[in-house]
Amino acid sequence: MQQLKFLVSFLLILLITLSLAIPCFAEETTYVWSTTSTPVSTTAADSTENSSSNTLNLESASCILIEQSTGQVLYEHNSHEQLRPASVTKVMSILLIMEALDDGRISLTDSVPCSENAASMGGSQIWLDPRETLTVDEMLKAICVASANDCVVAMAEYLGGSEDAFVQMMNDKAKELGMNDTTFKNCHGLDEDGHVTSSNDIALMSRELLNKHPKVTNYTTIWTDSLRDGKSELANTNKLIRTYKGATGLKTGSTGLALYNLSASATRDNLSLIAVIMKAPSTKVRFAEAQKLLDYGFNSFSFEQFGKKDDVVKTLTVNKGVRSSVDAILCDNAGTLIEKGKNKNIEQNLILDDTVSAPITAGQKLGEISFSLDGKTLSTVNIVAKDNVEKINLFTMCKRVIYSWIDLLRS
Numbered sequence: 500m501q502q503l504k505f506l507v508s509f510l511l512i513l514l515i516t517l518s519l520a521i522p523c524f525a526e527e528t529t530y531v532w533s534t535t536s537t538p539v540s541t542t543a544a545d546s547t548e549n550s551s552s553n554t555l556n557l558e559s560a561s562c563i564l565i566e567q568s569t570g571q572v573l574y575e576h577n578s579h580e581q582l583r584p585a586s587v588t589k590v591m592s593i594l595l596i597m598e599a600l601d602d603g604r605i606s607l608t609d610s611v612p613c614s615e616n617a618a619s620m621g622g623s624q625i626w627l628d629p630r631e632t633l634t635v636d637e638m639l640k641a642i643c644v645a646s647a648n649d650c651v652v653a654m655a656e657y658l659g660g661s662e663d664a665f666v667q668m669m670n671d672k673a674k675e676l677g678m679n680d681t682t683f684k685n686c687h688g689l690d691e692d693g694h695v696t697s698s699n700d701i702a703l704m705s706r707e708l709l710n711k712h713p714k715v716t717n718y719t720t721i722w723t724d725s726l727r728d729g730k731s732e733l734a735n736t737n738k739l740i741r742t743y744k745g746a747t748g749l750k751t752g753s754t755g756l757a758l759y760n761l762s763a764s765a766t767r768d769n770l771s772l773i774a775v776i777m778k779a780p781s782t783k784v785r786f787a788e789a790q791k792l793l794d795y796g797f798n799s800f801s802f803e804q805f806g807k808k809d810d811v812v813k814t815l816t817v818n819k820g821v822r823s824s825v826d827a828i829l830c831d832n833a834g835t836l837i838e839k840g841k842n843k844n845i846e847q848n849l850i851l852d853d854t855v856s857a858p859i860t861a862g863q864k865l866g867e868i869s870f871s872l873d874g875k876t877l878s879t880v881n882i883v884a885k886d887n888v889e890k891i892n893l894f895t896m897c898k899r900v901i902y903s904w905i906d907l908l909r910s
Contacts, residue, residue: 557776557791559777560580561576561777562576562577563576563578563699564796566770568710571836573796573799574792580777582695582696583757585690585752586623587775588752589687589688590701590762591686592655594712596639596654605635608636611633611657612657613631613632614653617652622648622687622689623648623736624650625650625731633653635654637726638650640721640726643748644733644736645733645734646752662685665686669686673704676700676703676704678696680697680700681697681700690756690757698776701775701777705749705750705762705764709749719740719747719748719749720746721733721735738786739786743790746765747765747771748764749762750762758778758780759780761776761785765797768801769804771802772792772793774792774796775789799838800836800837800839802837805833805847806868807829808830809828810828810829811828815855816854817856818854820858821888825888827885828883831881835870846872848871850866850868858889861884861886861887864881868882
């Protein structure tokens, strides 16, 4: 009996040692999946190839419509023309404030003072007093709902140390986002020579704000509210918040030189859109044309989701690991924009080995999944390891043999 146990233990050690010495050879496999869903719009260029002719007959000087999650352009007209943004400038100011909140540099309960400079701002304001302080939460509410110039300057000074330093932060962020048509001269949007952007760039910073800091909609969807214990009434300058189904924001702007601007966002049935209007001849036209763009998007497209972040795509065999398998999961949501009415098949291409060798770290790329139509890739999502798997060594090998031997004795 003792000889049999010794022989079994010896064979277990031999098998494990051989498994460590044998290299892993795995073939790349590709799977094709078809759906009866309507197909995705092929590319941004294909979707908008005729949009420069202003097929929607808009009166505004410049406009753009994008899908929020992917940034795909669905319609555009003069989208790179440099124009005065007016208070739509505040989208960038709000973005920097939200970044500071999420990074922990400031909190919603922080008290923000008002300088003489902030109190002297003209245009839309809540008449801050230099002896007064408001919380960051109250400042954000006044900026997002009432477009308060005095509050945005107070926040700029609080975050940047001075308005000039904050404006530099705005321009640095614009460069980071690829806003090549943009130069900021102030944080509020009052007319100033050289203070310009484009509808394309407004869409870029609006998308960044909504995607990275979705809590901002807690402020941008407020229709009416108040500050100072109800003494100061606030009413949203964006009327679409009340009248347009699914509206989530975002920011209005108007001056005598800029005319009427708007970055309007809305979500319906998992499809989120951003429509930007610049230099509309009247406030009525800017809201009507933003709605026209959003209607066009919702009527023409849908967003098809094929999987969510962290969904398990496949369980892979692990060679030379302390564990024999690891789950391969989606790194991000897998989905794509679909143009309605074409009824073609979307191909899902999965590139993923059946086995992988240890060591493996959580989040390590193991493969990818892509969606294509007529040979054109629409979107790609990485597939990553869910967990760490350490490489087996002499210690773990012996430990495994001992446990096996103990189990054998018990039996």
